[in-house]
Amino acid sequence: MKQEEIEMELWEYIDGLCNKADHERIATLIATDAMWLQHYNELTALHALIPKELEIEQPSMRFTKNVMEAVAAVKIAPATKKYINHTVIKGIAAFFIITIVASVIYAFAITDWHSGNNDAYTNAFAKMDLSAFFNSNFFYVTLGINVVLGLLLTDTLFRRKLRNSRS
Amino acid sequence: MREQADDNEIIQLVLQGQQSAYSVLVERYQQYVFTLAYRFVNNREIAEELAQDVFVKAYRYLADFKGNSKFSTWLYTIVNTTCLSHLRKKGDGIISLAEEHIISIVDNNGGQLPNNLLHQKTQKQMLEAAMRYLPDGDAQLLTLFYQAEQSLEEIGIITGQTPNNIKVRLFRARGKLKEILTQKFSKELM
Numbered sequence: 001m002k003q004e005e006i007e008m009e010l011w012e013y014i015d016g017l018c019n020k021a022d023h024e025r026i027a028t029l030i031a032t033d034a035m036w037l038q039h040y041n042e043l044t045a046l047h048a049l050i051p052k053e054l055e056i057e058q059p060s061m062r063f064t065k066n067v068m069e070a071v072a073a074v075k076i077a078p079a080t081k082k083y084i085n086h087t088v089i090k091g092i093a094a095f096f097i098i099t100i101v102a103s104v105i106y107a108f109a110i111t112d113w114h115s116g117n118n119d120a121y122t123n124a125f126a127k128m129d130l131s132a133f134f135n136s137n138f139f140y141v142t143l144g145i146n147v148v149l150g151l152l153l154t155d156t157l158f159r160r161k162l163r164n165s166r167s
Numbered sequence: 168m169r170e171q172a173d174d175n176e177i178i179q180l181v182l183q184g185q186q187s188a189y190s191v192l193v194e195r196y197q198q199y200v201f202t203l204a205y206r207f208v209n210n211r212e213i214a215e216e217l218a219q220d221v222f223v224k225a226y227r228y229l230a231d232f233k234g235n236s237k238f239s240t241w242l243y244t245i246v247n248t249t250c251l252s253h254l255r256k257k258g259d260g261i262i263s264l265a266e267e268h269i270i271s272i273v274d275n276n277g278g279q280l281p282n283n284l285l286h287q288k289t290q291k292q293m294l295e296a297a298m299r300y301l302p303d304g305d306a307q308l309l310t311l312f313y314q315a316e317q318s319l320e321e322i323g324i325i326t327g328q329t330p331n332n333i334k335v336r337l338f339r340a341r342g343k344l345k346e347i348l349t350q351k352f353s354k355e356l357m
Contacts, residue, residue: 004342011338017319046345051313053291054298059201059215064193067219071189071226076182079230164328 006036010043174238181229193222196239199315200246206306207250209299217253221246240321243311247325254303297347305340312337 012018013026029036060066174195180188200221205214224245232241298306304326311317311325319330319337326333 007342008338011341012334017334042345043341046341046348049290049294050309050344053294054310054314055291055295056198056314057202057205057211057214059197059218063197063201063215063219064190067193067197067222068187068190070219070223071186074223074227076229077227077231 003039006039007043010036010040013040014043014047175234178229178232178234178238181226189226192225192238196242197222199239200242202314203243203246203307203310204250206298206310207254207303213253217250218246221249224249236321236324239315240317240324243315243317244325247307250307293348293352297344297352300347300351301340301343305336305343308333308336308340309344 009018009022009026010030013023013030018026026036030040031037174192177188177191181192197218201214201218204217204221205211208214208217221242225242232238298309301309308322308326311322312319317325319333322333323330328336
């Protein structure tokens with residue numbers, strides 16, 4: 001077993017994160033194997049050193065006073081649940097889902113499944129007159145908003161990935 | 168558990184308008200918040216400014232603390248995001264004055280710390296110095312685990328990562344710390 005794997009298992013043992021079977025197995029290895037014992041002693045020494053010698057830093061004596069002076073001018077913001085109504089968000093989501101499902105059902109309903117040619121789907125969509133929607137300003141505004149929201153979502157996802165990869 | 172109940176009671180008092188009650192929370196957590204901020208920036212003045220910002224933000228958004236986690240976990244999440252924002256604004260490659268001082272001494276002494284400095288170093292000083300050599304995030308992780316006594320799940324909440332990721336990062340941070348102590352301070356450890 002590589003040293004890194006041994007140390008990983010020993011840290012789990014020291015932190016109490018392994019299950020009962022692994023705990024007993026590692027305890028036996030520490031008791032019987034000199035290499036395991038040596039690594040165990042090194043790691044427990046470090047584990048004891050860190051909390052013992054690492055100091056909690058103290059801010060200045062005026063710190064609490066400075067904070068209280070700063071918060072004196074601040075108002076507590078209302079809880080987000082008070083101005084973000086999840087029912088409204090769920091309603092908007094339900095509207096879009098229902099619209100998509102209704103469109104799909106409508107497309108299937110007007111499809112001639114017995115026509116026996118490959119143009120069944122094309123004919124079905126050709127029968128739907130969507131020109132009124134595509135020519136309206138409402139459509140372009142909605143499309144614009146969706147594009148912006150899509151870009152914001154993509155940006156958030158990439159930023160999260162970048163943050164995770166950096167850490 | 169008792170302290171968690173006390174924190175929630177104090178938070179309720181503050182939300183009901185007793186602003187002065189907030190000073191109890193500040194007194195209780197200022198050292199940990201300051202220490203965490205200090206681990207990020209290695210500069211006392213900046214760390215104190217950041218710590219103050221953290222408490223002001225925590226006060227402003229106190230109504231959003233739902234009590235599902237410990238108040239300390241929620242507070243340290245604010246520390247993490249505030250300090251990371253600060254570091255992003257300042258850019259990479261920040262070297263604290265303390266580190267510059269050490270680097271300059273080492274540079275002027277042929278790559279080694281002078282003997283009198285070596286002899287004066289206590290284990291505490293060695294560990295503090297070794298922590299400064301750790302990559303970004305590792306020192307804060309060790310501080311959260313050992314000093315702020317946060318569990319892996321809680322650290323995961325604070326940093327926005329899974330407990331398994333935290334376990335692996337903690338393992339690597341300890342490994343690096345051991346390596347730094349062995350390589351750079353082996354004489355003092357003997």
